[in-house]
Amino acid sequence: MPAPADILLQVRDLRTWFLTDAGPVRAVDGVSFDLRAGETLGIVGESGSGKSVCAKSIMRLLDEPARIVGGSILFQGRDLANLDEAAIRSVRGREIAMVFQDPMTSLNPVLRIARQLVEAMTAHGRFTPKAARLRAIDLLRRMGVGAPERAINSYPHQFSGGMRQRVMLSMGFSNEPALLIADEPTTALDVTIQAQILELLRELNHDFGTAVILISHDLGVIANVCQRILVMYAGEVVEEGPPEELLSDPRHPYTWALLHAAPRIDATATDRRLATIDGQPPDPRAWPDGCRFRARCPFAIAQCADHPALLPINDTRASRCWVTQQGGTLRPPERAHPAPTMAIADARQPLLEVTDLHKHFVLPKDGYFTPARVLRAVDGVSLTVHRGETVGLVGESGCGKSTLARLVTRLHAPTAGKIVFDGIDISQARQSDIRPLRRRMQMIFQDPYASLNPRMSVGEILAGPLLLHRIVDSRSAASGRVGELLDLVGLPATAAGRFPHEFSGGQRQRISIARALAVGPDLVVADEPISALDVNIQAQIINLMVDLQERLGLTYLFIAHDLAVVRHVCDRIIVLYLGKVMEIARAADLFTRPLHPYTSTLIAAAPVPDPRIERTRRHVPMKGEPPSAVNPPSGCRFRTRCPIAQPRCTVEEPVLQPGVAGQMVACHFPGAL
Amino acid sequence: MIRYVFSRLATSIVLVLLATLVVFLIANTIPGDPALAALGDEQASDPAAVSAFRALYGLDKPLWEQYWRFLQRLAHGDFGRSISSRRAVMADIIDYAPATIELATIAFLLSLLIGLPLGIIAAVRRDSWVDHLARAVALIGVSAPTFWLAFIMLAIFYGYLGWAPGTGRLDPIAFAPDRITGMLLIDTIILGDWETFRDAAAHLVLPSIVLASATIGLITRTTRAAMLEALSQDYVRVARAKGLLARVVITGHALPNAMLPVVTLGGLAYANLLTGAVMTETVFSWPGLGRYTFRSAVSVDFPAIMAITTIVAAVFVLVNFLVDLSYAMLDPRVVKK
Numbered sequence A: 001m002p003a004p005a006d007i008l009l010q011v012r013d014l015r016t017w018f019l020t021d022a023g024p025v026r027a028v029d030g031v032s033f034d035l036r037a038g039e040t041l042g043i044v045g046e047s048g049s050g051k052s053v054c055a056k057s058i059m060r061l062l063d064e065p066a067r068i069v070g071g072s073i074l075f076q077g078r079d080l081a082n083l084d085e086a087a088i089r090s091v092r093g094r095e096i097a098m099v100f101q102d103p104m105t106s107l108n109p110v111l112r113i114a115r116q117l118v119e120a121m122t123a124h125g126r127f128t129p130k131a132a133r134l135r136a137i138d139l140l141r142r143m144g145v146g147a148p149e150r151a152i153n154s155y156p157h158q159f160s161g162g163m164r165q166r167v168m169l170s171m172g173f174s175n176e177p178a179l180l181i182a183d184e185p186t187t188a189l190d191v192t193i194q195a196q197i198l199e200l201l202r203e204l205n206h207d208f209g210t211a212v213i214l215i216s217h218d219l220g221v222i223a224n225v226c227q228r229i230l231v232m233y234a235g236e237v238v239e240e241g242p243p244e245e246l247l248s249d250p251r252h253p254y255t256w257a258l259l260h261a262a263p264r265i266d267a268t269a270t271d272r273r274l275a276t277i278d279g280q281p282p283d284p285r286a287w288p289d290g291c292r293f294r295a296r297c298p299f300a301i302a303q304c305a306d307h308p309a310l311l312p313i314n315d316t317r318a319s320r321c322w323v324t325q326q327g328g329t330l331r332p333p334e335r336a337h338p339a340p341t342m343a344i345a346d347a348r349q350p351l352l353e354v355t356d357l358h359k360h361f362v363l364p365k366d367g368y369f370t371p372a373r374v375l376r377a378v379d380g381v382s383l384t385v386h387r388g389e390t391v392g393l394v395g396e397s398g399c400g401k402s403t404l405a406r407l408v409t410r411l412h413a414p415t416a417g418k419i420v421f422d423g424i425d426i427s428q429a430r431q432s433d434i435r436p437l438r439r440r441m442q443m444i445f446q447d448p449y450a451s452l453n454p455r456m457s458v459g460e461i462l463a464g465p466l467l468l469h470r471i472v473d474s475r476s477a478a479s480g481r482v483g484e485l486l487d488l489v490g491l492p493a494t495a496a497g498r499f500p501h502e503f504s505g506g507q508r509q510r511i512s513i514a515r516a517l518a519v520g521p522d523l524v525v526a527d528e529p530i531s532a533l534d535v536n537i538q539a540q541i542i543n544l545m546v547d548l549q550e551r552l553g554l555t556y557l558f559i560a561h562d563l564a565v566v567r568h569v570c571d572r573i574i575v576l577y578l579g580k581v582m583e584i585a586r587a588a589d590l591f592t593r594p595l596h597p598y599t600s601t602l603i604a605a606a607p608v609p610d611p612r613i614e615r616t617r618r619h620v621p622m623k624g625e626p627p628s629a630v631n632p633p634s635g636c637r638f639r640t641r642c643p644i645a646q647p648r649c650t651v652e653e654p655v656l657q658p659g660v661a662g663q664m665v666a667c668h669f670p671g672a673l
Numbered sequence B: 001m002i003r004y005v006f007s008r009l010a011t012s013i014v015l016v017l018l019a020t021l022v023v024f025l026i027a028n029t030i031p032g033d034p035a036l037a038a039l040g041d042e043q044a045s046d047p048a049a050v051s052a053f054r055a056l057y058g059l060d061k062p063l064w065e066q067y068w069r070f071l072q073r074l075a076h077g078d079f080g081r082s083i084s085s086r087r088a089v090m091a092d093i094i095d096y097a098p099a100t101i102e103l104a105t106i107a108f109l110l111s112l113l114i115g116l117p118l119g120i121i122a123a124v125r126r127d128s129w130v131d132h133l134a135r136a137v138a139l140i141g142v143s144a145p146t147f148w149l150a151f152i153m154l155a156i157f158y159g160y161l162g163w164a165p166g167t168g169r170l171d172p173i174a175f176a177p178d179r180i181t182g183m184l185l186i187d188t189i190i191l192g193d194w195e196t197f198r199d200a201a202a203h204l205v206l207p208s209i210v211l212a213s214a215t216i217g218l219i220t221r222t223t224r225a226a227m228l229e230a231l232s233q234d235y236v237r238v239a240r241a242k243g244l245l246a247r248v249v250i251t252g253h254a255l256p257n258a259m260l261p262v263v264t265l266g267g268l269a270y271a272n273l274l275t276g277a278v279m280t281e282t283v284f285s286w287p288g289l290g291r292y293t294f295r296s297a298v299s300v301d302f303p304a305i306m307a308i309t310t311i312v313a314a315v316f317v318l319v320n321f322l323v324d325l326s327y328a329m330l331d332p333r334v335v336k337k
């Protein structure tokens, strides 16, 4: 335990409830922890576990009707929970600063960056406006914003998400606070930009001595920045400890479940199923008596009917679990299915063949007299997907993944190129000719809520495509099939009578999968199907998709920005950059032997939830941000960010050609990084 | 920015021209022969008088030529002769417009003065008594019929309490000041005639309240909704996290964003006040464009209708143009560098 002298923040039995008409929602219900000056503390937990409410309680930035109903937040000798508005204001931004999740909405769109940075400093009277402005420019430079003298006069919309998060960090550090709270600061960013921001956070903690509370749902992110981790579940801290120990030997079954549900980029397992836990977190209006994790816990014993306290289990760790407090350890999960060898025949038939596909969007003009600009979202892509195969599509946001998915399912019409689906050329086909084929290729989208009609019951949603494609000829036959479909995706038959808003995110994604499968497709194109879901639900959906593939012989085109997930589920992977293919390889080859420098940097940027492994991994710094697809760089389009770019790369565009062992790569110096 | 201004200006001119064409065509297809309407039964039975009348006003020319002549004259501010008053339409309009502009402007300022603070406070103190008051004001203002409100106000404040003067712009026995702009408040200030200024101001109170009632409701409602929206945004939370004063967070961060929809609505509301005062002007015997419009429509005074419609179109297009410009000034995302 830390010596009391250097304790910066001491939270004791904090209870923050939302006093709603329907009774109190006990979002944070008895959280205690200490933070030393200069320490980095990570808080993990699934959505709804109370991480953000905890952070907002410290800043006293709670939304109505939240109230701190109990406990104390001792910070530098004062109890923040009881300060009056004027006193807490002098703490906010000056002693404690906060950075939020979504950099796109965190900056005021109608005010210049300069004003927003300067006022953060002048508000506390420590700087004159002139001095504040000079300091803001220095800070922007320190945070890696190019040409800060000019950038400071910009408006937020002129900046990318990563740049805005750098601005937010400049703001956070402007008064040299003793504590910075960062709530999911990189969740909205690409993995490459995330790596840059996390690196920056580490440096700032080191240089300024600012203590950091980093909130994330991603164990990998936390593991690589933090000296200590708190795991939250159902409004409580359930485990606490240093990352090296906590992540290799979890002592709370919930931590254990989180750890095993997340696919890892350094995994070598051949089994595509992940260990998941059943059920949902309990209702915050009525926490169960006893251990709050009991209903989902595979280790529960009789004693768990009593509520366990958070108690030390050794010098550095504490756990809220009867079993581990008595010295028990948690064995690794058993795999229900032994590693299935995916029957991948060598001479497979192609189901989808795409040749030199282009999609150009003409952007709206700025004025009457300016020439129209063309955005080449997909700029000459060729690929093949074989029957029964899972092909992954990865790349940073804006690289054309979604556009490509919409092209191959002909939701978009291509500008040029050829799309052959099961021997039929559909690239120029009219919508009326496509319609019968829709039955055989279906899409699943990222946001299960937006893609389900809220006014239709689940039964109607699933029966619609059955009747439309005349798969069944009567409503009664449809309802029988709906029952089968719900069963297939693991939902009860009673779900048919309910509406989408009555389901959780994971259940809704099951419904959209059921809808896609209703018509018996051959090809399923899934665009970020699990990105919006919690780790455990992600694992459940992955398992479901793997099961369904085996049972129904499906072919998947799987789009994701999470490389670990892609590695886990895909046979082959296609890496896209600015509308072009950089590399195509079998999943195992791609991750053990990336040939394209872009692939190497992407892999290096993805964090592994184990600091010991992370220390031995290669770190390839990815420079800058992707250039605009309106005006891509000459020669190799990756050259502006490539660590090994040569003069040749500026003038000559590399073509996609076979490298080692049939791996396709578009680089003049494959494998050199 | 300059390019943006010019492209919006070009669009505006095209819109006004289109509007005049549409009006011209509609006016020519409505039944009712202006010659017959203007000449009266006896003269109208004389074919020579009718054709002389038609020749005088160019009604015998082909349609496109009439339109072309109309546009040419328009460029010189010449709308032709009113068929009923037999004066230049432009002269009529110069006579009538100032009364309307004065009334509409006062009503508009009143709407802003009441609607903006009420909407802002209602949003900041949500569910307080101010909020309930704001919602009541909005509901009554938007839904109360104008003529009903006008009669009630006159009956109470003029007839019963005697606090307000009667109808018209000035006391019947008062002398109108020398005409400078035609707007009494401005003219009396210029002349230093404070007694008449007070009289004119007093006469403006009831009609401007009546005319503004709907606009006050709309502006209150829109401001409240826009402020609530802005206050719930992440950047407001960020501003609070900086340790700014609540006042600075509200006026410096939420308000500039909330003003964006209000500017659009305010512009349209002003255009509506300028062109839609027929009912109020009629009840309060206000010698403005509203009454002129009414009279011209009844007598199928074709040149006057054309002129008024053109002016209405121009007012709307101009206000829209100004709205676009202020929007571009308030929201940097509109004009890209």
Ligand SMILES: Nc1ncnc2c1ncn2[C@@H]1O[C@H](COP(=O)(O)OP(=O)(O)OP(=O)(O)O)[C@@H](O)[C@H]1O
Residues within 6 Å of the ligand: A361, A363, A375, A377, A395, A396, A397, A398, A399, A400, A401, A402, A403, A404, A561, A629
């Ligand atoms: N209808 C459209 N009009 C103009 N540009 C578009 C349109 N649809 C997509 N784009 C642009 O095409 C590019 C590729 O978009 P796409 O959605 O395919 O990217 P992505 O890789 O899926 O990104 P993310 O990971 O953010 O979903 C982006 O720059 C995007 O802004």
Ligand code: SF4
Residues within 6 Å of the ligand: A252, A253, A254, A291, A292, A293, A294, A295, A297, A298, A299, A300, A301, A303, A304, A308, A320, A321, A322, A323, A324
């Ligand atoms: S206390 Fe019991 S139910 Fe709770 S986590 Fe430990 S073993 Fe599971």
Ligand code: SF4
Residues within 6 Å of the ligand: A596, A597, A598, A636, A637, A638, A639, A640, A642, A643, A644, A645, A646, A649, A654, A666, A667, A668, A669, A670
């Ligand atoms: S071609 Fe050159 S710039 Fe492009 S990836 Fe290869 S080495 Fe880098």
Ligand SMILES: [Mg+2]
Residues within 6 Å of the ligand: A401, A402, A528
């Ligand atoms: Mg996408």
